[in-house]
Amino acid sequence: MSLDEDSIHVEKLQLPHGVTAPDIWGQTKQQPATVSVALFLKGEGFHTAANKDELDQSTVHYGELAKRIRAANAAGQDVEDFVTAVQHCVETMATKANNNFILERVAIILLLPKATKYGKDVTMHYVIGYEDSGKIDRFIRYHEINEIKVMTLVGVNGYERKAEQPLEVDLVLLRWVEKEKGIFWPSMQSLAGLEEKAVEIIRATSFETLETLADHTAKQLQEQLLEKLFPDGCMLRLKISKPRAIAFADAPAVEVSRNTIKDARKCPPGGCEEPAGNVEDLKVVKPYA
Incomplete structure (x- = not known):
């Protein structure tokens, strides 16, 4: 299997309206947010655009994508509605002439810097995989603090x-x-x-x-x-x-x-039995004892 892969990224795009999400007090309010998207192209990627040094049907115009994502961000929009809107923008631009769909998967990362009381930020990751036809065949989601x-x-x-x-x-x-x-x-x-x-x-x-x-x-x-x-x-x-x-x-x-x-859940060879003993059984030398 080839390890070659082409991808297109828009990183930490500022949104005009932010999104509504729980703040540090648990109250749902509009908050500042940035969104990053990574488009992973299937097959030979953007090879024809690279060979010709011009945009064509093998790639996605990242400038136009950024404009569409910002335009899809509406006042009062919650996280789920916004991510769905971003997904729609990506899928629309990845569908080329004759319904040729050029994406293998997309990652959407929404960052909320004001949604944590004790931490740096909250980030939500959505990874969506596609069949050749453009139909979704897998979905992975992360919530990270x-x-x-x-x-x-x-x-x-x-x-x-x-x-x-x-x-x-x-x-x-x-x-x-x-x-x-x-x-x-x-x-x-x-x-x-x-x-x-x-x-x-x-x-x-x-x-x-x-x-x-x-x-x-x-x-x-x-x-x-x-x-x-x-x-x-x-x-x-x-x-x-x-x-x-x-x-x-x-x-x-x-x-x-x-x-x-x-x-x-996957078991290692030999099964999933609990290991014998636990941390309380270990004999350690305490430096301060």
Whole structure:
């Protein structure tokens, strides 16, 4: 299989009206937003446009695409309606003469810098795959909260047991489908509590290692929130960084991925049995003991 692929990107396009979404207090309000789109072309990509050094039916005019996306953004538009409008713009421009559809997939990324209380931003990723005819055959969705700041007691050294220190947490929820099964996704309003719940869980801990903290946080998020929001399961990725731990590095970090999607779990050779023992069984030497 060839690894060659051509793609066209419009990155962080400013929107004239923003979108309506929950703010840091859980109230649905219009917020500033930027959108990025990446169009991945099927087959030989934009080779004829490249050979001729001019726009033709093998490519998409990114300037015209940007204009259409901005024009599709209406005052009071919510996230779902706006993303659907962007998808329509992309699919219309990717449909060429004789209904020739030139896309293999598209990624739409909506960034909301004011939708997080403790973090840097909230981003929503929509990845849509197409058959040769242009019919959708798969859909992947991410909800991501970046660089959540949390103060907590953590560390194995004696001096680390005396006071809280800052952590940075990245949270990603993912769900996908194939063909026409449809995709269930919680409302933006119901997802507004995700960040607060993660901070609440982490603040209440006093573990020594990031490994235990990450595993504990993932389990508690699943039990306290995600089982209700995603009755058919989801993929959770949780990364915890400790920026003050190593003087000459930005941060050490650990990351866990947990898949509870009922129809998509894959077992390694030998099956899915739980490993013998757990973290409490490990014998460690505590530097401050």
